[in-house]
Amino acid sequence: MTNFHMRFGTEVADALRDGRPVVALESTIVSHGLPRPDNLLVARQIEQAVRDAGAVPATIGMVGGELVVGLDDAQLTRLATVDGVSKLSVRDLAVAAATGADGATTVAATSAVAATAGIGVFATGGLGGVHREAAQSFDESADLVTLARTPIAVVCAGVKSILDVGATLERLETLGVAVVGYRTRRFPGFYLTDAGFDLDWSVDSPEQVADVLTARERQGVHHGGLIVANPLPVDEQLDPDLHDRTLTEGLAMLERDGVTGKAVTPFLLAHFHSATQGASLAVNVRIILRNADLAARIAVAAAARLSDAA
Template identity: 75%
Template sequence: MGIRLSEEVAEALDAGRPVVALESTIISHGLPRPDNLRIAREIEARVRANGATPATIGMVGGELLVGLDDSALTRLATSDNVLKLSVRDLAAAAAAGADGATTVASTSAVAAAVGIGVFATGGLGGVHRDANQTFDESADLTTLARTPIVVVCAGVKSILDVGATLERLETLGIGILGYRTKRFPGFFISDSGFDLDWSVQSPAEVAAVMRAQDGQGLHEAGIVVANPLPADEQLDPALHDRVLTQGLAMLAREGITGKGVTPALLAHFHSATEGQSLAVNVRIILHNAELAAQIAASAAAIE
């Protein structure tokens, strides 16, 4: 099976109207039920309110859909058999007729393939702690190195090795623009402690960078727009640091490694912050959906 666009998304792309890609992993695997379905609808509504068409991407019955209708959205939000699909999984899952939620990597790849230039997510994947021993690095990074799309995110989760992730982004030629900041955000917190070379102040400036990259034609890498939460909306930094230290100690104590690290740490954050981290997570994706729609609208106006 190939890729099927919803009528709304197809018409918007044909008319040159702004479209924003949205992932489905956050719906199926990142948010608890039943709030996940409500929040998925809120994310799409936030995109619409800022002048763009939302295109949530996922797989239903082996078919990749760009622009899930409410029935498909509900299916991915409520089913117990939704697979988490990165780029390498897409063909096998399609052949198996599976239901699947797309990650940052696979959402970026599918969106770019159909001509969508802007994607909103929560946080980018990155290099894991102790990656020098485990070689554990998100496919988000290598996918963005060959995928021409703008990804609006709140940096990477501080449970990752932020410094190493920034080094890999540089090596892979992926540009980073701090949105109204010169510091790279740390997802739950607004400042991860690392400086950025480039900063933009408006959606129009991001659109200008997109156009300049297209005009140069030198490479097809993505651009990361690092959009921190306002300081008064972030997780309290002192609480964050304390919970992170406790979580890392828990991993060592319980021998959790590999793919189990991220879900274990996120679950620990949710429990130890009494749900505050989840509330921050929701604010992040809504914040990013709003900015992504404004960027897409500015890029469409330039075109």
């Protein structure tokens, strides 16, 4: 399956044609979110977690200006190991294509490309959101407005705790993006099991998420994305005291060094990795592997619903 704008990996193209479950995966975590050489190893583990749960992984990225839905191992290796890979949000896609760039897609870009490709489920680590001090800086992730207009289910561990979690939830409500907790009524905070905010809705199984997606289609009402917030078990989260100390230090360093915009998140994540002596990286990996597994099981259930309807 190909079109003028993007190329589909063979495995993904066959799965979409046959109505088999597919899970979209971002490539920013590979090129910008994890240190080398762990990034490539973890990227392969994420794809394997999707396969082990019965779905086909579709890691999305740009290679030489061409959007690829379902990177092969050579392409994945390229984005994981070469220097100068651009971080691509939705606004960057056309410019990057025209200039022949190598690029890794963010949550926003991955969601938009996946929905265009006909993929309805996406697994990531944590969403972007409203940054602290956004009242002055207007710094807000494009993830939020993209999900407001993109019909895709995103399995995540909430939003990164380095953000203003409360303001992010308020923005999601305003934008009409549904948020459900997976077996919880509390919103997770990425490294932390509980970010301190209640949720209106929860679901208890992949099949129940598939029922939500089916209901959305049958209603025929325009809906944006569905966020499935999947918290870490309490015994797998980052130690809360260590988290709070590290975050306070990192925020002070941001202000001291004048770090702003797209550089904020990778800066803080790198600080967490260093200050926690790798503990945050281990938590990060657990998050994405658990989310990949759940997203795959949701995709399997959703594909079964479509098959039954046919």
